[in-house]
Amino acid sequence: MVIKGKDLIHVMESWAPQSLAMKNDRIGLQVGHPESEVKGILLALDITEEIVEEAIQRGANWIIAHHAVIFQPLKDLRTDKPAGRIYKKLLKHDINVYIAHTNLDAAKDGVNDVLCEKLNLQETKPLIPTQTYRLKKLIVFIPEDHHENVLHAMARAGAGWIGNYSHCTFNLNGTGTFLPREGTNPYIGKKGQLERVKEVRLETVITEDIQDEVVEAMLQSHPYEEPAYDIYPLDLPGKIDGIGRIGMLPEPVTLKELALKLKEAYRISGLRMVGKGEERVSKVAVLGGSGGRYYPEVKRLGADVYITGDLDHHTALDALAEGLNLLDPGHHVEHLVLERMGEKLSQFFSQDVPIQVTQVNTDPFQFI
Incomplete structure (x- = not known):
């Protein structure tokens, strides 16, 4: 299976969205092309000449780093200077560089x-x-025989979290009515006849950042052609990222x-x-x-x-x-996240591309 850079970026940003980054942070794809095939991944804290050389020797054409290789605006690209030599090596060997900085701090x-x-x-x-996300209340009406399926689908998408508790919902049994008209394809009932169905009113809380994903999960798991649901904003503190x-x-x-x-x-x-x-x-x-x-x-x-x-x-x-x-x-203790990064990426790509943590120590300080 061919993995493109955009696939790698999608996985990284599903974990550490760019929206979590602090203002003016230098993150994202800094060198390379999103359509470039991923043949090997090297994980590093910093981008130095030694790191780039390691990527070349280990066959990695993608480097994911925590600290930006381009942080200040470039004044020149002189290859007789250290920074210029790094860029030259990256481009000469078609090595792409993706940065996850304060978004990875907050994730x-x-x-x-x-x-x-x-x-x-x-x-x-x-x-x-x-960043603070507003809380919302989502209410959906579900036929009894599909109640559990819809509840679990919404929970998997992130609905119903209160503190460290998941699947938090309130459920009330009742009777729903509807009359299918011409052009409909009802899951229950017949066209032209008023139908009464035992349904469950499910209420749960969501944060605004996951609203689209939860609604999509609900619609995909719900048996009705046109599910009935409501979403209300709540005057309550929501999820906080930082x-x-x-x-x-x-x-x-x-x-x-x-x-x-x-x-x-x-x-x-x-x-x-x-x-x-x-x-x-x-x-x-x-x-x-x-x-x-x-x-x-x-x-x-x-x-x-x-x-x-x-x-x-x-x-x-x-x-x-x-x-x-x-x-x-x-500062260098941030490198401890690289092992976790490798674990996350291995869930998606380990069978297709090698994922390696750098063996180069880029900490400039030594204790004597």
């Missing part, structure tokens, strides 16, 4: 969820909201104990700690990458410790003065 099972899982954080929710996560440890530990656990879980040789090592912590905020500027919001949300990278001297001093502990494992 479910994305960067920040993986970082939280490594620490076994519980009851997590977005740290910095970037970067970072905040949650609870299974049990309180000291800041130093958490730092040592983080060092092992994130597979790093060292980290920076701000705060008293003996202080006990339980509520933890995590933001992969560079998140120092968000520390006031982290403090407002009541976190005991904030885990993020690239912390500067003044941010550390200010956070410490306000009683917020900090752990800085570096």
